[in-house]
Amino acid sequence: MGIIEKTAPYIEKLPGGGIVLTTIDWFFNNARKNSIWYMLFGLACCAIELMATGAARYDFDRFGMIFRSSPRQSDLMIVAGTITLKMAPRVKLLYEQMPEPKYVIAMGGCAINGGPFYYDNYSVLKGIDQVIPVDVYVPGCPPRPEALMHGVLALQEKIKKNTFKNKK
Amino acid sequence: MNLLEILKLLKENFPQEKFIEDSNNSEAVYVEENNLYSLVKFIKENQALCFDYLIFITAIDYKDYFELVYYFYSYSKNHRLALKVKLPLSNLQIKSISNLYATADWNEREIYDLFGIKFLNHPDLRRILMPEDWEGYPLRKNYTYQNLIIKPD
Ligand code: SF4
Numbered sequence: 001m002g003i004i005e006k007t008a009p010y011i012e013k014l015p016g017g018g019i020v021l022t023t024i025d026w027f028f029n030n031a032r033k034n035s036i037w038y039m040l041f042g043l044a045c046c047a048i049e050l051m052a053t054g055a056a057r058y059d060f061d062r063f064g065m066i067f068r069s070s071p072r073q074s075d076l077m078i079v080a081g082t083i084t085l086k087m088a089p090r091v092k093l094l095y096e097q098m099p100e101p102k103y104v105i106a107m108g109g110c111a112i113n114g115g116p117f118y119y120d121n122y123s124v125l126k127g128i129d130q131v132i133p134v135d136v137y138v139p140g141c142p143p144r145p146e147a148l149m150h151g152v153l154a155l156q157e158k159i160k161k162n163t164f165k166n167k168k
Numbered sequence: 169m170n171l172l173e174i175l176k177l178l179k180e181n182f183p184q185e186k187f188i189e190d191s192n193n194s195e196a197v198y199v200e201e202n203n204l205y206s207l208v209k210f211i212k213e214n215q216a217l218c219f220d221y222l223i224f225i226t227a228i229d230y231k232d233y234f235e236l237v238y239y240f241y242s243y244s245k246n247h248r249l250a251l252k253v254k255l256p257l258s259n260l261q262i263k264s265i266s267n268l269y270a271t272a273d274w275n276e277r278e279i280y281d282l283f284g285i286k287f288l289n290h291p292d293l294r295r296i297l298m299p300e301d302w303e304g305y306p307l308r309k310n311y312t313y314q315n316l317i318i319k320p321d
Contacts, residue, residue, distance in 0.1 A: 086299045119319035122306050123298070126317075 039074035043081025046108035053145035196250035222269035261286035282307040
C-alpha cells in the first residue's frame, strides 16, 4: 500500500483484539482510488500518449491502474482523442455500460472542445462533455504522460471526497 | 510499356475515343465517361497491358464540373496509367467498376459519401464515413453545415 502514506485517523486498534474500525467512506474511497481500472479507449493521436503512460517507462500500474477492454469491468474512461459525430453515440453507449461509480477524464484538446478541429469542421464533436459528464480535463495536444498522471492524481483527490452521506 | 505505347494500343482498340493527354500529369489521359467501363475492362484483361491493380479512385470538385481520377498499376509489367473523367454537374453519375476491381467498391462508396457522385450498378452504394442520416456531401466546394464555426480572421 505504498500510495497510502498515513493511516486514516479513524483506524483504531481495540485492546486485545485484531479488529480495526474505520469509516466506510474512508475504506471504500481508498479501495476505489487505488484501483482505478480504465477502459482502453484510444480514439486518435492522444491514445499513443495514453499507451506510453500505460507502458513500462511511465507505468500506470503504480497507481493500481490496469486497462480493461470491457466497459463492464472499468471504473474510468479516459477519452483520448478526437470524437467524431459518428463516434459520439458509441462513446455514450460505452459510458452507460460502465458500472457505477464511474469517472471520465477528457484527455487532450479534442476531447475538451474539439481542439485543432474546432473551426471550419463539420465532423467533430466540440467536446465530449456535451455527451457525457467529465470529471477531470487534461489539456494538451497531446498531453504528456506526466500531465495525464497529474490528471489521475487529481481524480484520486476527487474520489477521496466521495461520501455515502451526500450521495443521491 | 511507357505511356505512348499504352496509348497506341488503346487507340487501336478504341478508335472512337480521343485520349486527350493531361499537361500536368505525364501518366494521365482524359477519356469519355461512357467509354470508361469498357476501357477499364480492356486494360485489365489485355495481356500486354495487364493492369492488375487499381491503386485508388478519387474525385475533384472544380466548381463547374467534377473530375474522377482512376489510377491503375500493373505488378507484372511495372507500368501505370491514370484515367480521368470529367462529369458535368447535370449528370453526376457513372458506371461502377467494382465488379472488375474489388478495391473500387469502398472507393466508390467514399466518393459517393463525400462528393455525391452516383455509381450505377454498385452492389451496395451507402455512405461509408459519414453517419447514415447525414445531409449533403461535405467535400463539395459549396457545402455548408449549419453548426460550422467559421475561423475568425
Ligand atoms: S488533442 Fe491533439 S494529440 Fe490529442 S487527439 Fe486531438 S489532435 Fe490528436
